[in-house]
Amino acid sequence: MHEMSLVRSLIRQVDLIAAENGGGSVREVSVEIGPLSGVESELVQSAFDQVIAESHESPMTLTIRETPLVVHCLQCEDDCEIDNFIFRCLRCGSGHVRVIRGDEFRIASITLDERVTHA
Amino acid sequence: MPERTIVINRDIQSERRAAAEHRRQEFTRQKTFVVNLVSSPGAGKTTLLEATCRYWKDRWKIAVLVGDLATQRDADRLRPFVPVQQLTTGGACHLELSLVEKGLAKLPQEHFDFLFIENVGNLVCPASHDLAEHLRVVLLSTTEGDDKPGKYPKMFRTSEVMVITKMDLLPHVPFDVDRATVDSHLIRDSMEVITVCSLHDEGIHNWCQMLERRREQLFSEVDVPCST
Structure with missing residues (x-):
């Protein structure tokens, strides 16, 4: 912890x-x-x-x-929200994705x- | 009483991350390739390092920092091979860069080609702490079960290489290498998977070749000419 x-x-x-x-x-x-x-x-x-x-x-x-956990697909350039830790683009299925939101612990x-x- | 809201929007780890990035660049300049080894306790990090030292002998200058809550046991095992410092966290579940710096200061002040940081055995907390490494390697032993990548997504997402250890026990345990590999690829598409049995020096050639390849790749991208 x-x-x-x-x-x-x-x-x-x-x-x-x-x-x-x-x-x-x-x-x-x-x-x-x-x-x-x-x-x-x-x-x-x-x-x-x-x-x-x-x-x-x-x-x-x-x-x-x-x-939410949001990834950007480097294949089709789409952003999508994933909720099961399967790092795949929901549009084209590519695993070539970058996390753009959801890894933060941020002071707002x-x-x-x-x-x-x-x- | 009047109040005022100030918008900050800053990650609480942003300073630590910047410090780690700065340190990483220093390691790069020094041509020291830094590897952070993470896994559950008992997955075989120290045993893998022993096999690595046996395989390379004097081929590379290696130093090791080993993190544990207590005792010098891991350092004692590696000391016959290479300069090593034990980092005892006194109860903390992970290593932080400040502890790594303290350990580095106690190592011989010479050039190392590889610095291995053996993290505290834990598949959760070490995932959140950048130790200025160039490569994070997660070990998964066959006795732990092939379902671990999906259960510990952050650790597997932040690692570039997965080493499946204790392959000699495969006939005795319900572990499916393919299933673990597929599971890790759902978390990280580009995960490189290597299988080893460190006790019998099997797969160590592939492991060491991977390290040499990645070290070479990194330093060929750096402008400074190679001194060795």
């Missing part, structure tokens, strides 16, 4: 982004997880809750959106509580 190590990295990056953006506290983190990301959404969620509880004073919500956005600053 390597979700914990990746979630620690996620939170480090989120904290850094927050600091670069004025240092408000992070209310919500939205991530996208694909079927070929190598992580399990439920394990990411529990690892996230655990790390935040241990290291942050204010709570942070994690929203996970699961993305973060929502900050805006600190009211006076100029």
